Amino acid sequence: MNKPPYDALLVLSFGGPEKPDDVIPFLENVLRGRNVPRERMLEVAEHYYHFGGKSPINDQNRELIDALTAELAASDISLPIYWGNRNWHPLLPDAIRQMYDDGHRSVLVFVTSIFSSYSGCRQYREDIQRALNELNMTEEMSLDKIRTFYNHPDFIETMAQRVRDAIAELPEEGAQQRKVLFTAHSIPSAMAATCAYEKQLHESARLICEAVGIDDWALVYQSRSGPPQQPWLEPDVCDVIQELADQKSTRQVVLVPVGFVSDHMEVIYDLDDEAAKLSEEVGIAMSRAKTAGTHPKFVGMIRKLVEERLGLATEKQAIGKFGASHDVCPIDCCKYEPRRPAPVPPTK
Structure with missing residues (x-):
């Protein structure tokens, strides 16, 4: 029997604080080496304190790993699953060291980021290479991103399905004046020019609308964190809600955080708190679709992507205009040199 090309699976994510005392050290870790005023960091910290000082992202990663462990076992795929984060415990270098100590040398990596950009793809690959360099394991181990x-x-x-569920929460009255807004994290325009982020977001939104039968929709952005003089992707979700109210053409909005894998801090703060409050103020009924999370179809998709790399699948599944993405990123893929001062970090 041929030896499988991989002997472990790593779930790689952003990380987030688990308690109030973690918040400032976490943000300092995110911002290390970046010239961001402490006042701005403290402002971001308030987002966490608003929810008790704990980000939901780590618990959601634990839930995803549990669901994925069961999914792989049900398909007789014997890959132990490890977990590492970019910015908080369990940290990526520690996860790599643990995998090495456990005897693993060829690791497949699932990054909890959907779309191609520097911060959503290339930076994670750079993190992996940096960790291997720090551990002096560049010759001993290989880690390949899904x-x-x-x-x-x-x-x-x-x-x-998430969109259908969100629509079902809204009253019948006003349904003819409903707008669906797909939201994603804004990024600097200069970063967007180096990657397929916008194109992929538009394609995902278009395919979802096609599946549900939605005609009136738009792509908007949230969580902008850069300095005012630096152009970032627009329009902002709250600006659009205000415009819809001013135009008096919309009575319902469905917010779909298509750019996020799970309902972490940015989703619950920017949408469930800020956007929800604004919608109520301007008299628009709002419903927010859940993220993919641990939906069985989504967990099954991860298993299928693993099967592709294990050589167990006969085809790479993809729909729409652009086909399946590459397994190995081209050398200049999503290349971007962040400006200094760097943008304030996203809240996860």
């Missing part, structure tokens, strides 16, 4: 899945049919169907 491909981007924005147009995988199971991701599209997962989000289509």
